[in-house]
Amino acid sequence: MVHALCVGNCIAQYLVGDQNLKLIGQTSRGCFLQTSFPSVWTVFLTEETPRGPLTINLPTGVINPIKHAAEKTIILRHGILHFSDTLKLSLQNTPLWQATAPLSPIQPLATRQTTIAEAIRIIKQRKPENQLTGILPDLLPILAIPSHPSSTGGGFTDKLHELITGLHASDTNSLASLLAAFLGQGSGLTPSGDDFLLGFFLTLHRWGAHLSFSDSVRPLGRSIAESAKHQTTYLSSNLIECAIHGEADQRLINALDGLMTAEKCDPAWVNGLLTWGSCSGLDAFAGMILASDCRIARV
Numbered sequence: 001m002v003h004a005l006c007v008g009n010c011i012a013q014y015l016v017g018d019q020n021l022k023l024i025g026q027t028s029r030g031c032f033l034q035t036s037f038p039s040v041w042t043v044f045l046t047e048e049t050p051r052g053p054l055t056i057n058l059p060t061g062v063i064n065p066i067k068h069a070a071e072k073t074i075i076l077r078h079g080i081l082h083f084s085d086t087l088k089l090s091l092q093n094t095p096l097w098q099a100t101a102p103l104s105p106i107q108p109l110a111t112r113q114t115t116i117a118e119a120i121r122i123i124k125q126r127k128p129e130n131q132l133t134g135i136l137p138d139l140l141p142i143l144a145i146p147s148h149p150s151s152t153g154g155g156f157t158d159k160l161h162e163l164i165t166g167l168h169a170s171d172t173n174s175l176a177s178l179l180a181a182f183l184g185q186g187s188g189l190t191p192s193g194d195d196f197l198l199g200f201f202l203t204l205h206r207w208g209a210h211l212s213f214s215d216s217v218r219p220l221g222r223s224i225a226e227s228a229k230h231q232t233t234y235l236s237s238n239l240i241e242c243a244i245h246g247e248a249d250q251r252l253i254n255a256l257d258g259l260m261t262a263e264k265c266d267p268a269w270v271n272g273l274l275t276w277g278s279c280s281g282l283d284a285f286a287g288m289i290l291a292s293d294c295r296i297a298r299v
Contacts, residue, residue, distance in 0.1 A: 001080075001088050001089075001090055002058070002059060002062050002087070002088065002089050002090065003059075003089075003090045003094070004056050004057065004058060004089055004090065004091050004094045005057040005058065005059060005094070005095075006051055006055075006056070006057040006094065006095050006096070006097050007055075007056050007057075007091055007094045007095070007096055007097070008051065008052050008053040008054050008055045008056070008096070008097055008098075008247075009053060009096045009097060009098035009247070010053035010054060010238075010241075010242050010245070010247055011041060011042075011043050011053065011054045011055070011056070012091075012096055014035045014037075014038065014039065014041040015035065015043070015076060015079075015091060016037075016038075017037055017038075017076075018075075018076065018077050018078075019035060019036050019037040019076050020036055020073050020074065020075055020076070021033045021034060021035055021036065021043070021073070021074040021075075021076060021081070022034050022036075022073060022074065023070040023071060023074070024042070024234070024235075025189050025235075026067055029046050029048055030044055030045050030046030030047070030048065030063055031044075031045050031063070031066065031067050031070055032044055032045075032189065032235060033045065033070065033074060034234060040234055041054070041234070041238050042054055042234050042235040042238050043055075043056060044056070045058060045063065045066060046058065046063065047059070047060055047061075047062065047063045050249060050250040050251050050272070050275075051097040051249075051250045052097070052248070052249040052250060053097075053098075053099075053242040053247040053248065053249075054235075054238060054239070054242065055097075055249070056089075056091070058089075062089075065083075065087055066083055066087065066089070069083035069084040069087050070083055072084070078092075079091045079092040080092065097250075098247070099206075099246065099247050099248065099250070099253045102206060102207065102257050102260070102261070104257070104260075104261035105261065106207065106210040106260050106261060107260065107261055107262065107263065111263060112259060112260065112292060114264075114265075115258070115259055115262060115264065115265045116259065116289055118264065118265035119259070119265050119270050119273075119285070120140065122265070122267055122270045123136075123270060123273075123274070123282065126270075126271070126274055127274060127282075132279070132282065133192070133278075133279045134156075134186065134192035134195070134196075134279045134280075134282060134283040134286070135156045135160070135192050135193070135195075135196045135282075135283045135286040135287075136279075136282045136283065136285060136286040138155075138156040138157045138160055139156075139160055139286045139289060139290060140289075142157070142160055142161060142164065143289070143290075143293055155185070156182075156185070156192070156193070156196075159178070159181055159182060159185075159193075160290075162178055162181075163175075163178045163179065163181075163182075163290075164290070166178040167217065172219075172220070175217065175220060176220055176223050176224070179197065179200075179220060179224050180223075180224060180227045180231065181193075182194070182196055182197050183197070183224070183227060183228055183231040183232045183236075184231050184232035184233075184236075186283075188277075188278075189233055189235045189236070190233065190235055190236045190239065190277065190280050191232060191233070191236060192279065192280075192283045193232075193283075194228070194232050194233070194236035194239070194240065195236075195239075195277070195279075195280045195281075195283035195284045195287070196283045196284065196286050196287040197224060197228075197240055197243075197287060198236075198239050198240055198243045198248065198252075198284050198287060199243075199252070199256075199283070199284030199285060199286060199287025199288040199291070200287035200288070200290060200291045201221045201224070201240065201243040201244050201287070201291075202243040202246065202248050202252065202253075202256060202284070202287070202288070203256055203260075203287065203288045203291035203292055204217065204221065204291050205221060205243065205244050205245065205246045206246040206253075206256060206257075207256070207260050207292070210260070211291065211292065221240075221243070221244035222244060224240060224244075225237070225240050225241045225244055228240045228241075248284075249276055250272075251269070251272030251273060251275065251276045251281065252272075252273070252276060252281065252284055254268075254269040254272055255269040255270070255272060255273050255281070255284075255285060255288070256288050259288060259289075259292065260292065273285050
């Protein structure tokens with residue numbers, strides 16, 4: 001019997017009762033399971049340290065046997081995941097993780113813009129421009145943020161221009177359509193467009209009280225989360241759902257709070273962004289930037 005180290009608060013409420021789970025994906029960092037009761041949610045099992053709302057953190061040396069055994073149906077009974085007759089993972093009395101509320105006051109706009117520019121400089125050093133995929137390279141030229149990677153424009157440029165115009169116009173119906181246009185755009189378990197929306201809504205719902213968005217923007221998180229259930233992957237849909245409750249992977253929370261509150265950029269949270277998926281952290285960062293930018297939210 002193996003005992004989990006920590007369980008994300010969001011997923012814990014769906015790991016209840018007796019149910020069968022199935023394996024839906026594997027990465028070098030862990031594996032993804034899917035619940036069947038009371039609704040479909042995604043669980044990420046990993047030996048990595050960062051906590052997350054959908055994450056079960058495991059002791060060292062457990063994930064490879066679980067990956068092998070998870071090719072079959074996984075049975076949850078009485079708080080214990082049965083991967084095989086000999087491999088069982090107990091979730092009983094496991095500590096729950098939930099993002100703590102932000103405590104520090106928000107930094108002035110000029111400081112936040114300087115922090116973004118420094119973060120981009122570090123990202124360029126760590127990840128060459130020809131490896132910068134997804135939304136970030138398209139967003140930065142539009143906002144004219146200093147030290148941005150050069151970009152000739154990509155698949156998200158037009159969508160971003162339209163969204164920025166829509167954010168200013170404050171037409172709720174049009175804005176909902178402009179945001180929903182990002183759903184499912186890209187490849188993988190969490191397409192780039194979904195990660196972008198995750199970062200956008202995480203910023204809005206975690207720090208929205210400090211950002212002067214119009215009232216028409218605030219209710220849209222629930223609408224987009226509902227649309228995501230039909231327009232993208234279950235994992236992306238679940239992550240967006242978490243974001244509208246102010247919850248996300250610890251690395252994204254650290255990056256967002258650092259962007260909003262720190263007097264200068266901390267390379268530690270930038271590095272955290274770079275380790276959240278192949279480019280998912282950077283796509284989420286693009287959403288954070290847009291939600292906190294002065295042309296959209298005036299403080």
